[in-house]
Amino acid sequence: MNKQDTTTESTILDAARRVFIAKGFEGARMQEIANEAGINKALLHYYFRSKDKLFEAVFVDAFVQFVPGLLITLNNPLPLFEKIPYFVSHYIDALSTNPFIPGFILHELGNNPGRVAKIIRSSGLNPGQFLEQVETEKRAGTIRDIDGRQLIVNMLALCIFPFVGKPILKAVMFSGNEEEFNRFLSTRKKEAADFIINAIKIDQNENISEA
Amino acid sequence: MNKQDTTTESTILDAARRVFIAKGFEGARMQEIANEAGINKALLHYYFRSKDKLFEAVFVDAFVQFVPGLLITLNNPLPLFEKIPYFVSHYIDALSTNPFIPGFILHELGNNPGRVAKIIRSSGLNPGQFLEQVETEKRAGTIRDIDGRQLIVNMLALCIFPFVGKPILKAVMFSGNEEEFNRFLSTRKKEAADFIINAIKIDQNENISEA
DNA sequence: GTCTATATCCAGATAGAC
DNA sequence: GTCTATCTGGATATAGAC
Numbered sequence: 001m002n003k004q005d006t007t008t009e010s011t012i013l014d015a016a017r018r019v020f021i022a023k024g025f026e027g028a029r030m031q032e033i034a035n036e037a038g039i040n041k042a043l044l045h046y047y048f049r050s051k052d053k054l055f056e057a058v059f060v061d062a063f064v065q066f067v068p069g070l071l072i073t074l075n076n077p078l079p080l081f082e083k084i085p086y087f088v089s090h091y092i093d094a095l096s097t098n099p100f101i102p103g104f105i106l107h108e109l110g111n112n113p114g115r116v117a118k119i120i121r122s123s124g125l126n127p128g129q130f131l132e133q134v135e136t137e138k139r140a141g142t143i144r145d146i147d148g149r150q151l152i153v154n155m156l157a158l159c160i161f162p163f164v165g166k167p168i169l170k171a172v173m174f175s176g177n178e179e180e181f182n183r184f185l186s187t188r189k190k191e192a193a194d195f196i197i198n199a200i201k202i203d204q205n206e207n208i209s210e211a
Numbered sequence: 212m213n214k215q216d217t218t219t220e221s222t223i224l225d226a227a228r229r230v231f232i233a234k235g236f237e238g239a240r241m242q243e244i245a246n247e248a249g250i251n252k253a254l255l256h257y258y259f260r261s262k263d264k265l266f267e268a269v270f271v272d273a274f275v276q277f278v279p280g281l282l283i284t285l286n287n288p289l290p291l292f293e294k295i296p297y298f299v300s301h302y303i304d305a306l307s308t309n310p311f312i313p314g315f316i317l318h319e320l321g322n323n324p325g326r327v328a329k330i331i332r333s334s335g336l337n338p339g340q341f342l343e344q345v346e347t348e349k350r351a352g353t354i355r356d357i358d359g360r361q362l363i364v365n366m367l368a369l370c371i372f373p374f375v376g377k378p379i380l381k382a383v384m385f386s387g388n389e390e391e392f393n394r395f396l397s398t399r400k401k402e403a404a405d406f407i408i409n410a411i412k413i414d415q416n417e418n419i420s421e422a
Numbered sequence: 423g424t425c426t427a428t429a430t431c432c433a434g435a436t437a438g439a440c
Numbered sequence: 441g442t443c444t445a446t447c448t449g450g451a452t453a454t455a456g457a458c
Binding site: 023024026027067071100103105106107109110111113116117120125126127144146147149150152153154156157158160161162164165166167168169171172173176184187188191192194195196198199200203 | 361380406407
């Protein structure tokens with residue numbers, strides 16, 4: 001029942017992941033995947049029947065590795081003002097390790113929106129705990145009246161966008177200078193977390209929120 | 212003198228824009244573009260020598276129509292606290308009209324980062340005026356100590372991400388319900404602008420609270 | 423300028439030897 | 441299981457009539 005994970009199958013999957021993520025489904029070539037895996041094209045079809053099936057395997061892997069972990073972090077039991085920096089830090093670390101995953105997922109889902117529904121259902125994701133936490137903080141008067149879903153989207157946006165937008169941001173704002181852009185990214189954790197917290201918190205002396 | 216813009220060439224460009232933006236360079240088919248334009252495949256090659264050249268035309272169009280306008284808005288002479296809602300509103304309107312442009316640009320630039328440099332230079336973009344304005348406000352004590360570039364990225368992120376992430380956001384947060392997602396988007400202008408302003412402003416007096 | 427027909431190439435997929 | 445060789449379809453691109 002143990003699976004040796006240096007099998008041909010896993011070698012193929014690793015190679016396919018690299019190529020699909022770099023080029024997308026349409027741009028990827030079975031030949032390139034075979035080369036990358038150091039094997040023959042025919043073997044790809046022996047292990048996975050078609051390019052579609054191989055892609056599906058890679059995509060689901062990337063998705064369930066990335067998206068659920070994110071929502072789990074969002075739903076953990078930390079207090080809100082600790083959770084936000086924790087979430088941002090955690091997620092930006094993950095993105096730094098796999099900077100092309102979000103672009104890959106977003107692009108392929110854009111091409112085939114139907115694909116998500118199935119995966120999502122099977123992974124049982126939902127941001128309910130976080131939304132409740134936001135409501136609680138609002139009632140307590142510690143944060144201003146913000147919609148929880150808008151807050152989630154804002155947090156995701158601030159973490160993900162620098163990675164998917166890297167080429168254009170680097171070009172427009174840093175004259176294409178890679179080092180400057182990396183310095184920018186390295187301060188991102190703190191900047192993003194501060195930005196979010198300042199955006200939602202109510203200074204206790206500012207006003208009285210219980211009507 | 213004036214060019215009638217219902218020429219075959221412009222018809223082709225319109226069709227190509229739709230197809231390339233929906234499918235990306237690799238996913239697009241010359242046949243589909245020809246069908247969409249109501250003409251023959253051979254005509255595409257008559258007007259534009261190759262798929263590459265046709266794509267380049269579409270891409271540059273989309274880019275210069277979208278990105279520079281954005282930076283011009285960012286550099287206009289409004290006071291900062293008016294400029295932010297103006298920018299967000301303006302930009303989200305543009306995105307609502309062309310929701311797939313950002314994904315298209317980001318994806319194609321990811322595949323070919325070198326392409327940007329040339330276009331950027333020729334359009335003379337830079338966010339200098341905005342960065343100075345941020346410094347001025349910081350010195351005046353009206354906003355907290357935030358890096359201007361981080362602020363720009365945050366503004367872009369908050370506007371763009373809901374559009375590029377639509378499929379996954381809709382599925383995870385609204386159970387795939389399109390109407391709910393659209394309601395979410397319709398409140399986005401105000402939410403995003405409020406979020407940004409709250410994130411950066413420093414209250415001069417304890418009791419400036421507006422509804 | 424616009425069409426039909428065709429050339430050329432290349433990618434995904436299969437057959438079959440070992 | 442892994443390879444070489446090959447089939448087949450489809451996509452870009454061209455030739456040439458009108």
